[in-house]
Amino acid sequence: MAIVTPLINIFIRSIRLLRIYRKIYDDRETKVSDVKFSIVITAQDNEQELEKNLPAIFEQDYESGFEVIVVTGKSDDETDTVVKNLQKEHSNLYTTFIPDSSRYMSRMKLAVTLGVKAAKSDWIILLGPECKPETNQWLKSMSIHCNNNKDLVLCYSNYDNETNKYYRFRRLYLQLYAIREALGKRAYCSTGYSVAFRKSSFMKHNGFLNNLKYERGEFDFIVNEYSEDYNTDVVVEHDARLIVDNPSKKSWLNEQMYYMDTRRHLARRIWHRIKFNTDMFFMHINYIAEIALMVYFGIMHNWIVLGASAFAFICTILIRTIVANKVIKFFDSGISVLSIIPFELRMIWTQLYLKMRYLITEKKDFIRK
Structure with missing residues (x-):
């Protein structure tokens, strides 16, 4: 995984x-x-x-x-x-x-x-x-x-x-x-x-x-x-x-x-949003599963599996960071390597916050009167 x-x-x-x-x-x-x-x-x-x-x-x-x-x-x-x-x-x-x-x-x-x-x-x-x-x-x-x-x-x-x-x-x-x-x-x-x-x-x-x-x-x-x-x-x-x-x-x-x-x-908005939501889902489920495994096997004192889980967690971070950094450098975006993972995790929560703001916004404000 x-x-x-x-x-x-x-x-x-x-x-x-x-x-x-x-x-x-x-x-x-x-x-x-x-x-x-x-x-x-x-x-x-x-x-x-x-x-x-x-x-x-x-x-x-x-x-x-x-x-x-x-x-x-x-x-x-x-x-x-x-x-x-x-x-x-x-x-x-x-x-x-x-x-x-x-x-x-x-x-x-x-x-x-x-x-x-x-x-x-x-x-x-x-x-x-x-x-x-x-x-x-x-x-x-x-x-x-x-x-x-x-x-x-x-x-x-x-x-x-x-x-x-x-x-x-x-x-x-x-x-x-x-x-x-x-x-x-x-x-x-x-x-x-x-x-x-x-x-x-x-x-x-x-x-x-x-x-x-x-x-x-x-x-x-x-x-x-x-x-x-x-x-x-x-x-x-x-x-x-x-x-x-x-x-x-x-x-x-x-x-x-x-x-x-x-x-x-x-048009085509559903497929566009599915791709973003799928990426967010797998990213979060991956982190949650790896952290849960580390906590569980730490409590159980199963050091071998704990070490394997920690290794998997580190691999996840390294893969995501290295790949993202290549794209960021191509676009000269000036984003620090250390910021990549926190910013990625923040994306879905920003979306949820914006969605909540939009739901309570008067929809007539978006239509020319």
């Missing part, structure tokens, strides 16, 4: 996946394509985020060209001023506005729709205002994946180095499930704050027609509804990663609550 049970976890499956990914990526022609991008950013009360993150987009080393479309609503801060000041420096920055009269539909989804319709390019990158590219090669790396065989491209992102380490671990952990599904037959959800898709695909699916009333979930709904058999790619190489601003505890919790509500409306 100490050998087999630790193999039932997302880190083990991801190591194999990353090996396959590396081989495919090494074998593929890595010449940058000539695809042009329209980067759509929705912003409301995001003055600080735009001021901090937008300049990194305009620093991109990408000869094929791109445009940035910022869609704003009525803000209480200087969001519009920040955009106007940047427009003086960048001729490829455009802005459009959400009409104040819009009701009964998500303003975020309406903003995305307006941005997509205003876009000149077929390839759209929907990007959150709270994130920025880690390098100036982001668009080059994205372009390699945006080819005739794909209609969706997901991009790995994680919180900045100032963020609570558990938040960073949890974000990586959950993205691994999304990445595996996206590189499999059909993607289930987005990897967070960025997704590239075709404008033609957005129009063909009538945008957010089926879920306009839900406040958030714009990234996940696009991926879940537009994903078809093998039409999705994922960018995980270093040059294409995104850095997400350190969230406050309140904003992090709100994000989790919105996802809790969004996932109720996503």
